[in-house]
Amino acid sequence: MNIDAIFTDLDAHTLDPARPRAQKIGVFAGRIIGFDEELDGVTADRVESLGGATVLPGFNDVHCHTAWFGLTLASIDVTALPGGLPDVYAALEKAAATTPSGEWINATGYAHRDYDGQYPELSRLDEITGDRPLFMRQTSGHAAIVNTAAMKRARILEPGFSDPVGGKVVTDAAGRPTGLLEETAQGLVQDLIRPYSLDTIVEAIDLATAYYAKEGITSFGDCGIAYGWIGHSPIEITAYLRAREEGKLRARAQLLPQADGLHEIAANSADGFGIGLDAGVRTGLGDEFISLGPVKFFMDGALSGETAALRKNYEGKDHPGYLQDDAEVLRKQILDTYASGWSVAVHAIGDAAVDAALANIVDAQTRHGRRAVPNRIEHAALVHDEHLTTLADNGIVVTPQAAFAEGIGDGMNASLGPERRSLIYRAKSFVDAGVLLAGSSDRPCADGNVLRGIEAYVTRKTRDGDIMGSAVECLTPDEAIAAYTSVAAEASGQGADKGTLSRGKLADFVALDAHPAEVAPNQIAQIGVRATVLGGRFTHDAR
Structure with a gap:
């Protein structure tokens, strides 16, 4: 019998009590066909040595924001800058210098707790950005910081404005907006930017899942797509299909639509x-x-x-x-x-x-x-x-x-x-x-x-x-x-196909330099990812 691949020289912790450990894994048609002695006499198109690596089932991050993460990789990162707010202002100044008049400046990663509980001053942001609207997302995703140009475009500064349901435009003691938008109020500005093009979202998925592969991630749940302040386009699922077709989706995706898109359907009353x-x-x-x-x-x-x-x-x-x-x-x-x-x-x-x-x-x-x-x-x-x-x-x-x-x-x-x-x-x-x-x-x-x-x-x-x-x-x-x-x-309702290394399940696994239980607790994050395998094929190979 000839199969697609045999992975050897490994110590697999399968998480399957029927066979807790294995030294060889056979793969056919993207699934595990057998282990160790079950592969005696079997040949394969590929024999891949993992150099004694610890092998675990592929990692699954069931709640992340993949397209959003990919977009942040192309945005200005203001996460915990060492010089405090002056460094934030400097990063925005650098961006403004190369952003044409009237075009958006997008930044991400701001967390007020990284800056002694402070938020940027609106007047300083306006001075830096001029007529370029700014959208700077908080790390939590539940708030954003914008400038006056953005608020003008969103009509937040017009007489009679009122906060949207489930959100707030934060004001100072005199009732003037500070530039901080909480929860659903972010959508007032985001809707001026969205929907993103399919090309942009596909590129974001490409960047994000390439990152995932290097970390041993073979499955994920993109939590809140297509609609609401967390979605990027009402046709976001099409972006995932295109990414797959173009070889730019390197992990299995469970997509969780955001509830804002739900509506009445004219189904039969029965x-x-x-x-x-x-x-x-x-x-x-x-x-x-x-x-x-x-x-x-x-x-x-x-x-x-x-x-x-x-x-x-x-x-x-x-x-x-x-x-x-x-x-x-x-x-x-x-x-x-x-x-x-x-x-x-x-x-x-x-x-x-x-x-x-x-x-x-x-x-x-x-x-x-x-x-x-x-x-x-x-x-x-x-x-x-x-x-x-x-x-x-x-x-x-x-x-x-x-x-x-x-x-x-x-x-x-x-x-x-x-x-x-x-x-x-x-x-x-x-x-x-x-x-x-x-x-x-x-x-x-x-x-x-x-x-x-x-x-x-x-x-x-x-x-x-x-x-x-x-x-x-x-x-x-x-x-x-x-x-x-x-x-x-x-x-995720997918236990029959993944989660353990078992015969018949998808051949998704990660090869590590050590088992997390074998190093000091504060050293687990430093363990090297030697390879990531999805359906028997490498998505990351650092052997």
Whole structure:
């Protein structure tokens, strides 16, 4: 028998209890056909030595923003510049010098906590940019900084302007806009830039997934495409199809449309259809390379900007954040969407938002049953003990980001205070309660390197040397690996095809210089990625 490839000289940790370890992997037609002695007497078109590497199932980041990340790679990066605000101004000055009059300046990566809680002064931004409109996105994605030219184009400065539902144009004590736009208010300016062209989005996917390949990522969930302030074009799925056709998609994509695009469909009344997307497409459509996942809903904002909806006020503040819309409106949208065959992924960060999201999902499942692709709580940042049983009993997935620890962990600890910090981005509590905890980064809102994410789950270390939340929530290296592999696959409804190295599953794996359990916890992120294999073919090869 002759097959496509045999990978040798490796130590595979398969995460499959039926065969936990292997030294050889055989591949035929993009899937694993056998291991070790099962390959005796078998020949192959290619025999690939991995030089003694540790092999794990390919990494799966179930909640990231791939096209957005690719666009940031071509934007001005103002992430934690060492010289503070003067360096931010200098970067913008450099960009303005090469940007034609009237053209947009796009920047990304601003986080006020990196700059002593300060935001750029609008007058200084205007001085630098002149008539060039500026859109500078916060790292969290839940706020943006713009200049006067941009606000004029968006008609924010006109008499009678009022904030959009679920967002805010921040003003100073005199009622003048500061240039900071929160949540849905960003769309007022973004809609002047979007939709991006297909060429631009395909190029962004190309850049992003080339980056992913170098980090061992073979699958991802692009969370919130096509619509709303997080989407890039109403035909964004076409960009993914084109990227695949042109060889520019180097990982398997589960696409989660943003709920803003849902609308009434004129289906037969007997079908009980709620709201959906045209032609009745829904979760599960697609193949092993590109498929539709759940619909993404925003229940609230972010802890970093203190817009997430809490039960009680932020520490030392007089407000608890806010929901993105009226609670009953959000509930009806979720129920109507679920009735149409979609699974749902509800962004809920504050505990008040988690309360509502859980109630809505449980109600939907009670009415219509569970789905092959599980429902999810995105981020699940502030979860109480009473939530754990509800999550586990109802098979609801959570996607908390340990990667937030380094960048905004200290700020979140301060925002919640000592009594609530133990609830922040829990991990071990989910695992012990039997809740599916799927590994994710929210990239580009945080570092998306999976090995760094695994290290963050293990250490939870913040930039100032503290622990994000509580140390009792630290995972073992094996638990963190499972989050990004076997659990991620199950949480995406794709456990039959990926997540473990098993005969018949897709031949997606990563070859590392060491196993994360074999190095010091604070050295996991430094492990080299020797190769990444997708369907038996290298997408990254540094042997």
